Every structure is written in structure tokens, then in C-alpha cells.
Amino acid sequence: MATAMVETEQLTDRELMAHLFRRAGFGATREQLDAALARGYEATVEELLHPERQPELDEDLIFRYYVDFHESRKIDSAMSHWVYRMINTHRPLEEKMTLFWHCLFATGNSKVEAPPTMLQQIATFRRFALGNFRDILVDLSKDPAMIFWLDNNENTKTVYNENYGRELLELFSMGIGNYTEDDVKECARAFTGWTFKNPIPTAKPYGRFKWEFEFRSDLHDDGEKTFLGETGNFNGEEIVEIVVRQPATAQFLARRLYLFFVSDRPDQAAIDELAEVYVRSGYEIRSMLRALFLSDYFRSRRAYYAMVKSPADYVVGLLRLAQDYRFPKPGIYDVAFECRYMGQDLLNPPSVEGWHTGKEWIDTGILVERVNFAASVVTDPDKPGIRAIVERLRAAGELSPEELLDACLDAMGPLPVRPSTRVALLAHVEKQGPLRFAGEDDRAATERVTELLQLIGATREYQFM
Amino acid sequence: MTVSVSSPVRYSHCIGFFAEVGRGFSNPYDLAPGPDDLLYVLNRSNGADAPLGGMRVTLCKVDSEYLDEWSHYGEGPGQLVWPAAIVLDGHGRLWIADEHRHDVQAFEADGRYVRGVGEFGGGPGQLNRPSGLALDAEGSLIVADTHNNRVQKLSPEGECLVSWGRQGSGPGEFNLPWGLTVDRRGHVYVADWRNDRVQELGPGGEPRAVYGTDGPAEARLRRPSGVAVDDDGFVYVADWGNDRVVIYERGGGLAAILEGDADLSVWAVEYLASDAATARLREQAAHPEQEKRFWGPTGIKLDTQGRLYVVESCRHRMQVYQKR
Numbered sequence: 174m175a176t177a178m179v180e181t182e183q184l185t186d187r188e189l190m191a192h193l194f195r196r197a198g199f200g201a202t203r204e205q206l207d208a209a210l211a212r213g214y215e216a217t218v219e220e221l222l223h224p225e226r227q228p229e230l231d232e233d234l235i236f237r238y239y240v241d242f243h244e245s246r247k248i249d250s251a252m253s254h255w256v257y258r259m260i261n262t263h264r265p266l267e268e269k270m271t272l273f274w275h276c277l278f279a280t281g282n283s284k285v286e287a288p289p290t291m292l293q294q295i296a297t298f299r300r301f302a303l304g305n306f307r308d309i310l311v312d313l314s315k316d317p318a319m320i321f322w323l324d325n326n327e328n329t330k331t332v333y334n335e336n337y338g339r340e341l342l343e344l345f346s347m348g349i350g351n352y353t354e355d356d357v358k359e360c361a362r363a364f365t366g367w368t369f370k371n372p373i374p375t376a377k378p379y380g381r382f383k384w385e386f387e388f389r390s391d392l393h394d395d396g397e398k399t400f401l402g403e404t405g406n407f408n409g410e411e412i413v414e415i416v417v418r419q420p421a422t423a424q425f426l427a428r429r430l431y432l433f434f435v436s437d438r439p440d441q442a443a444i445d446e447l448a449e450v451y452v453r454s455g456y457e458i459r460s461m462l463r464a465l466f467l468s469d470y471f472r473s474r475r476a477y478y479a480m481v482k483s484p485a486d487y488v489v490g491l492l493r494l495a496q497d498y499r500f501p502k503p504g505i506y507d508v509a510f511e512c513r514y515m516g517q518d519l520l521n522p523p524s525v526e527g528w529h530t531g532k533e534w535i536d537t538g539i540l541v542e543r544v545n546f547a548a549s550v551v552t553d554p555d556k557p558g559i560r561a562i563v564e565r566l567r568a569a570g571e572l573s574p575e576e577l578l579d580a581c582l583d584a585m586g587p588l589p590v591r592p593s594t595r596v597a598l599l600a601h602v603e604k605q606g607p608l609r610f611a612g613e614d615d616r617a618a619t620e621r622v623t624e625l626l627q628l629i630g631a632t633r634e635y636q637f638m
Numbered sequence: 639m640t641v642s643v644s645s646p647v648r649y650s651h652c653i654g655f656f657a658e659v660g661r662g663f664s665n666p667y668d669l670a671p672g673p674d675d676l677l678y679v680l681n682r683s684n685g686a687d688a689p690l691g692g693m694r695v696t697l698c699k700v701d702s703e704y705l706d707e708w709s710h711y712g713e714g715p716g717q718l719v720w721p722a723a724i725v726l727d728g729h730g731r732l733w734i735a736d737e738h739r740h741d742v743q744a745f746e747a748d749g750r751y752v753r754g755v756g757e758f759g760g761g762p763g764q765l766n767r768p769s770g771l772a773l774d775a776e777g778s779l780i781v782a783d784t785h786n787n788r789v790q791k792l793s794p795e796g797e798c799l800v801s802w803g804r805q806g807s808g809p810g811e812f813n814l815p816w817g818l819t820v821d822r823r824g825h826v827y828v829a830d831w832r833n834d835r836v837q838e839l840g841p842g843g844e845p846r847a848v849y850g851t852d853g854p855a856e857a858r859l860r861r862p863s864g865v866a867v868d869d870d871g872f873v874y875v876a877d878w879g880n881d882r883v884v885i886y887e888r889g890g891g892l893a894a895i896l897e898g899d900a901d902l903s904v905w906a907v908e909y910l911a912s913d914a915a916t917a918r919l920r921e922q923a924a925h926p927e928q929e930k931r932f933w934g935p936t937g938i939k940l941d942t943q944g945r946l947y948v949v950e951s952c953r954h955r956m957q958v959y960q961k962r
Contacts, residue, residue: 233861233879236934237816237831238720238737240665241684243934244952246656249686370924375916378655378906379953382928503719503738506685 182474186210188587190217192477195638196434197221197466198265200490202558203565203584218466222303222459224264238501244289246380251288252519253509255295259489260498266462270302271295272485273433275519278313278345279527280322282520287318290384291520294318306426306456310346310413317369317384323525326368328361330394335361340525342416351421352401359398363412366393417456423448430461435471436479437531443470478589478637481534484515486638487543491550491630494585496558511546515539535636547630551585552623563622567610574602581625590634598628645894646872646885647946647959652903653677653702654955661704661905663954664692668817668864668937669947670726672747675700678732680724680937682951683711693718695732695749700945700958702904708749709734716743716751723771723782723817723937727794733779735768742768742779742792755779755796760786762798770818770829770864780826782815789818789828789839802843807833809845817864817876817937827873829862836865836875849873849886857892859884864938866946868961874946876935883935883948896948898932900957932957 184192190209194201198221201209209217220226235257236243242254262268275298282291294316301309313319320326320337328334338361342352366389372382398407401415416422427447428439435443446468447461454460465471482490488511492498498505512519516539522528535543554560562584566572572580578599582588590598602625610618629635654663667682676699683692693711698704709718719738726732731752732745742765744752756765770782778799779792787805789812790798803812813832820826824841827849836859838847850859860879867873871888883896902910910917923929934952941947944961 234814237861237863237878239685240667240682240934240951241686244665244684247684247686250684253685371922372925372928373923374919376656377913377916378902378909379900379929379955380656380933382925385924503685 184472184474184477186214188477189214189472191587192472193217193221193466194265195486195490196269196471196480197462198262198269199259199486200493202494202496203561215467218463221266221466222463224267224303227263230258230261230263235501239505244380245292246288246376248282248288248291248520249506249509251282251292252513252521253505254292255519256485256489256509256512257498257501257505259485260492267299267302270458270462271299273430274298274302274309276433276522276527276530277429278319279522279525280316280318280520281522281524285318285321287321287381287384288520289381290318290321293383295520303459303462304457306422306451306458307413307417309458310341310416311410313345314341314364314367314409314413315386317386320367320369320386321384325364328365328367329389329392330362330365331392333358333361333365333394337361338364341412344525346416346425347419347421348425351419356400359400359407360412362394362396362398363400363407364409366390367409368392420448420452423451427451427461430465432530434462434465435476437481438479440470443468478634480638481531482636482638483528483530483534484512484517485519487515487636488512488546490638491547494558495550495553495556496561497550497556499557511542514542515546540636543636544631547635548627551626551630554619554623559623559626562626563619566608566622567615567618572608574599574607577608577622577625578602581622581629585626585629585635588629588632588634590632594632594634598625598632601625601628645896645962646868646870647894647896647961649899650945650958650960652900652955652957653698653700653905654679654903655906655909656954658683658687659691659694660707661696661698663696664688664694665951666696666937666949666954666956667721667951668723669939669949669956670724670732671939671941671945671947672726672730675943676705677947678724678726679949679956680721680734682721688719693721695724695734695745704905706749709745713739715754716745716749718743722769725771725773725779727773728777733771733773735771735781737767737769737784740765740767742771742781742796744794755792755794756781762801763790763792763796765790769816772818772820772826774820774824775822780818780820782818782828784814784816787812787814789815789826789843800843802839809848810837810839810843812837816862816878819865819867821867822869825867827865827867829865829875831861831863831878834859834861834879836862836873838873847890849890850875850877850884853890853892856895857884857886863936864949866938866940868940868944874938874940876938876948878935881932881935883932883938896932896959898930898948898950898957900930900953900955903955 241250245251323337324334325337339357369384370387427444450464664681664683668680670678679696688711694707697706723735735742740758741754741756743754766785768781769784772780781790783790788803791800815828816831817829826839828837835851836849840846863878864876873886875884877884885893887893936951937949939947946959948957
């Protein structure tokens with residue numbers, strides 16, 4: 174096995190910690206970074222890997238104020254609910270993994286048309302976020318939204334529907350080229366009768382109801398099947414048991430985790446290392462992520478700011494930086510919709526293949542959307558996180574243009590910028606000379622700071638993480 | 639379904655169904671019974687529908703006759719953003735508490751705006767997310783001043799007459815109180831939401847009793863949102879976190895538990911008669927009984943005819959019970 178590629182220059186402790194929080198969550202405030210640095214990198218990784226040690230969000234409080242989240246009659250409510258959770262979670266890696274599974278097991282309300290059932294799937298992803306891949310695939314196969322999305326409710330012993338069986342192998346576990354058409358057929362036979370029931374299948378007159386998984390033995394094909402070289406009267410669970418043992422599955426999952434957390438450019442040696450952990454740990458996602466976050470390739474400068482932020486990363490990261498929506502208030506739809514406007518319509522991916530990522534997240538129109546959204550957030554000094562940045566600069570006393578620029582780049586990342594970007598930003602800052610706050614409410618000085626934050630938010634570099 | 643051997647109420651009928659505008663409700667939170675079987679139903683609505691017309695007060699009759707609607711979404715005088723409670727005073731005016739505007743606004747019965755009292759803050763007469771409203775015998779407003787964790791009694795002009803409570807879980811303390819009511823003796827009952835209890839305060843604000851924290855497991859409350867008290871001393875609690883109504887005898891003994899009994903309202907029947915496709919789909923329901931159950935009960939009110947109204951914020955309806 175080759176050794177994974179790394180660059181020799183090490184990240185500083187602060188750079189590394191901020192990198193970890195961007196990738197394993199949605200970014201951190203300065204205070205969160207300071208607290209994590211005091212604990213140390215390994216301890217922080219372990220803390221992220223055990224979300225159950227952190228308090229769960231108070232859903233009662235959320236539902237009390239956002240009655241539409243409680244009801245989830247509309248997909249816009251369901252999407253906003255999830256974005257609100259991303260902004261406020263005390264368990265960032267759990268929520269990030271929930272997003273990972275949503276991207277991998279892409280299911281769309283465009284067909285399902287049942288927002289509470291879509292959110293039920295997201296809750297399932299959250300529950301098994303860092304669990305065992307065997308359990309994950311079994312739960313996925315029982316998920317009502319997935320069953321309907323891929324037509325498994327039409328898969329019976331008299332009329333087979335291979336859609337779910339095919340995607341389970343092709344898109345969710347092994348990847349094309351690692352199984353035969355006969356395997357697809359046999360896989361589908363094993364999932365016959367895996368369906369769902371709907372308590373009341375209409376939104377009128379009293380709203381929606383959550384669907385429930387149902388195994389219909391009368392529709393299940395209990396006959397002998399030969400799947401990936403093994404023969405037996407397999408049910409879905411046994412198919413999953415065979416799937417997770419396959420080397421192709423180890424490679425598939427390792428590659429997807431690498432592309433989601435490390436870099437848009439796959440590194441086969443690193444993927445091999447992760448695949449080995451998958452096998453050694455008995456398919457434990459937590460073990461794979463531990464190995465990933467502690468690896469040299471993740472901690473290298475090569476991986477640093479090497480990925481284009483997804484719209485969810487971009488929007489949620491900015492709102493966490495600004496510490497906005499830390500408590501229910503009107504307007505959450507507007508910020509949640511930003512993910513949609515930027516090309517990531519949560520709960521409604523374009524197809525079962527999910528979103529195309531990396532540079533495909535950005536085109537000219539979307540870049541304008543991103544820059545405008547960043548401006549709307551960072552130029553508002555009433556947002557607690559922005560206020561905190563301004564206050565820190567005010568407390569620092571007079572700042573030269575260079576010091577002001579460095580402080581703002583630090584607040585927005587720390588964000589490294591190319592020399593040409595730095596020259597352009599500095600030229601702007603130097604026009605007004607050093608920064609001095611005349612008093613606690615120096616509006617002009619505050620505007621200078623937020624304007625600079627806005628410019629930084631518009632840089633090419635800020636589109637990366 | 640009613641779990642009791644001696645419930646003081648029996649199910650009567652259901653009013654409502656979902657509609658963004660016009661006849662129907664959109665996430666109703668509370669109602670105020672008026673004279674001649676008139677009901678003023680406060681629609682909280684939601685972020686998507688509110689600006690389009692979902693935010694409103696619906697006027698209808700107990701027999702489901704639809705009459706009118708007024709007010710709408712907005713931050714101007716007479717508009718609503720996050721309305722939480724509505725009461726009718728002795729002069730025929732409606733008072734509405736709004737958790738985003740931090741005020742209580744008065745309206746004539748036809749919806750004309752009269753005035754608002756309260757502003758954001760923690761001082762006397764100021765409010766921070768007011769969510770529960772009642773009127774005492776003198777016509778003073780009793781307000782659950784939620785994020786100040788207190789109950790304020792305000793004159794109709796907004797002057798603070800008295801303030802009770804602070805944040806905590808001890809007697810007379812509150813944690814995000816929600817609905818409240820006052821009985822004929824002047825005792826105030828507060829749904830002390832995050833303390834999972836209802837507190838009964840005497841006329842001077844002194845703690846008198848607590849409901850929902852002890853006794854059998856089924857008598858325990860979880861995040862209660864509303865409370866009503868009848869002249870026989872029965873205390874009816876909207877047990878929001880458990881999606882049920884718990885009825886206590888005066889002093890705290892468990893009398894009955896309501897889990898919901900809804901059937902199709904008049905409006906729902908008429909709707910389904912005009913939408914054959916939806917009606918046919920309903921025939922495939924796997925668990926039709928789930929439709930009967932409460933979901934997100936918030937407001938709970940009694941009228942002078944012995945009717946108990948349970949407002950369901952997530953089912954866009956109210957279930958009506960009749961005192962035996």
C-alpha cells in the first residue's frame with residue numbers, strides 16, 4: 174500500500190482547529206476555537222466523535238415558537254427546521270454526518286411529497302450518523318421516504334421492482350462494476366414486501382401523518398437466492414450483511430468520506446487506509462472518522478482550504494460566525510432558502526445521485542448570490558458574532574491598515590489569501606489609514622470593519638473551506 | 639379517547655380544517671368565546687402562509703358557521719407577527735398578545751385597531767415575548783410575560799399594577815410560562831411551561847397549589863401550554879408536550895385524561911364532498927384513529943355554556959367538549 178500524500182509544512186494549532194471545525198461541522202466562533210485549543214486537537218476530535226456527550230437541541234423550545242416546524246406540513250418548513258438545527262447544534266459532527274448521508278442517500282420531496290416523512294428520514298440519518306454501516310443500510314432500507322423514492326413499495330414477489338435493489342448496490346454501497354445484473358435481481362427479490370403504510374394519506378383536512386415501515390410477508394419472496402456468490406433464502410438484512418463485507422463497499426464508503434471531508438481530489442492511498450479501518454472496526458463509521466481526522470493527510474496544508482464550500486456550509490457557517498438565529502425568531506425561511514438559491518435545495522436533491530460538488534457548486538450567478546448573502550450577514554453589527562468582532566478590534570486600540578486586515582482575516586477564518594488578494598484588500602484599507610474607535614458607538618469605525626468583512630466574504634478564498 | 643371513569647366533560651364536535659385564508663384555520667393557537675356562540679379564533683399561521691393571509695383572527699360560530707376574518711401579518715399597529723393568546727373583555731374588545739412584537743393589542747369586535755400596550759423590556763409594564771392572557775374581574779390584563787419569567791397585571795392603559803415571579807423552579811417562580819387563566823375567586827393559574835407544572839397563585843400572587851408534578855405517572859405534565867378552570871374547581875390543562883388534556887380536581891387529584899376524539903368537522907365534510915380524489919385516498923388510511931388524537935394542543939378555554947374548547951395548533955381545528 175502506498176503512503177498517503179501530505180505536504181511537509183504544518184498548520185498552526187489555530188489553523189488546524191479551525192480547519193477541523195469547518196470540515197467536521199459548520200465552523201466555529203473565536204470563543205469556541207479558544208476553548209477547543211485549550212483542550213487540544215485529539216481531545217476535540219474525540220469530543221466531536223461522541224455527540225451523545227453534548228446536549229441535544231431543545232426541540233420543545235423550537236416547536237413552541239416555530240409551530241410550522243412542529244407540523245412540517247410544507248417542505249419549506251422542514252428545510253428551515255433542518256437549517257435551524259445546523260446553526261444551533263451542540264453536536265456539529267452529528268449534523269454534518271446527517272448532511273453527508275442526505276447527500277449520499279439522496280431522497281427528494283419532489284417525488285415523496287411528504288415533508289414529515291422526509292424529516293423522519295433526516296432524523297434517522299442523525300440517529301445513526303456515526304454508527305455501524307450495516308445498521309445504517311438496514312435502517313435505510315426500512316425508511317418510508319426511501320422506499321417510496323425508489324419504488325420498493327411496488328416490489329413484490331409477483332411483480333419485482335429492481336429500482337431500490339439496484340441503487341443500493343450502485344449508489345449506496347459498492348459502486349457500478351462490482352456486481353452483476355443477476356445480483357441486482359436477487360437483491361431486489363430479497364427486499365420484496367419491504368413497504369410502508371400511511372396512517373392517513375391526505376394533507377386535507379387536518380394535516381399530514383408520518384408514514385411507517387411495514388414488512389408484508391405475504392408480498393415477500395422467501396425463495397432461495399444467489400447473491401454475490403452466496404446462496405440462501407435471503408431477506409433484506411442478510412443481503413445487507415453480505416454487502417457490507419465486500420471490499421468494494423469498503424472502498425466506496427472510504428472514497429465518499431474522503432471526498433466529503435478531505436478534498437475534492439481523491440488520494441487512493443488515503444482511501445485505502447480508511448477502507449482498512451472500515452474492515453478492521455467491523456464497519457464502524459466513528460472509527461473511520463477518527464482515523465480521518467487524526468491522519469496526516471487531513472491535517473496537511475494540502476487539505477487546508479482545498480474544498481469549495483457547499484451552500485449549506487456557506488450559509489450555516491456565516492450564520493454561526495454571526496451567531497444569528499441562536500433563538501427562534503421570524504425570518505428563518507429567508508436564510509434557509511439561501512441554500513436553495515445557491516444550488517443546494519435541501520430535502521430536494523436533483524436526482525438519486527445527489528448534488529455535483531466541488532467547483533460545480535459555483536457559477537457566476539451563484540457567486541453573486543453568495544457574495545450578497547455574506548454581505549447581508551457581516552455588515553450587520555447588531556448580530557452578536559459581528560458585534561463581538563467589532564468589540565475585539567475596538568479593545569485592541571489603534572490598528573494600522575495591515576493590523577486591521579490581519580485581524581479581520583483572522584476573524585473570518587483564519588483565512589489565508591493570495592498575495593494579489595492581500596494587495597487589493599490592503600489598498601482599500603489604506604485609503605482611510607489606521608483604525609481608531611472614537612467611543613463605544615463609533616459608527617464610522619464600525620462600518621469600516623464590517624465593510625472589510627464584506628470584502629473578505631467576496632474573495633475567491635472565502636468560497637473555500 | 640377519554641381515559642377516565644368520571645370525566646366532567648364529554649366530546650361534542652370538532653370545528654375547523656386547514657385553510658390559508660377564509661373559512662378554516664392556519665395553525666390556530668387560541669380562541670376567545672364571545673356572546674351568542676361566537677368564537678374568535680387566533681391563527682398563528684407560519685412563516686410561509688402568514689404574509690399571504692394565514693395570519694388572522696377568524697370569526698365563526700360554535701355550529702361552524704363562518705362569519706368573517708380580520709387583521710393580518712405585519713409589524714404595524716393592528717397587525718400580528720407571532721400572536722399567542724386572545725381574550726375578550728367586558729367592553730367587547732379583543733386583546734391579543736404577540737411574542738414577536740412584545741405587546742398586547744386591543745381591537746374592536748369588528749377588527750378595528752384600538753391601541754397597544756407594552757414594549758420590549760424587563761421593566762414594569764414592559765414585556766418580553768408575552769404569550770398568555772387573561773382578564774380579572776376588574777378588567778385588568780393578566781399577562782404571562784414569558785421571557786421575563788413573571789406574571790404582570792396591567793391596566794387597560796398598560797400601567798403595571800403588580801408583578802409576580804422570577805426565573806426559577808421554586809414556588810412562585812417560573813420558567814418560560816405560557817397560558818394562564820383566573821378563576822372566580824381571583825386565583826391565577828399559570829402553565830409554567832418549562833417547569834412542567836401548573837401553578838395556582840392566590841389573589842395576591844402567593845403560591846397556593848401545584849398541578850402536574852406528582853401523583854401517578856399519567857398525572858404528570860410535560861410542557862403544559864394552557865389552562866382553564868370551571869366553577870366546580872376542575873382544572874383543565876393543555877398538556878402540549880404529551881399531546882393530551884389532563885383534568886384535575888381542585889387540589890390536584892387526577893380526574894380524567896383526554897387524548898382527543900375528533901371526527902370530521904362540518905367544513906371537512908363539505909370539503910371532502912367536493913374533492914372525490916382526496917375522499918377516495920382517505921379510504922386507504924392505515925390508522926384512521928390517529929386523526930382523532932390531539933396534536934400540539936395550545937389554547938384551552940371554557941365558555942358560559944359549559945363548553946370546553948381545545949385548540950390544536952398542528953391540526954388546524956378545535957375539539958369541543960361539553961360539561962356533563
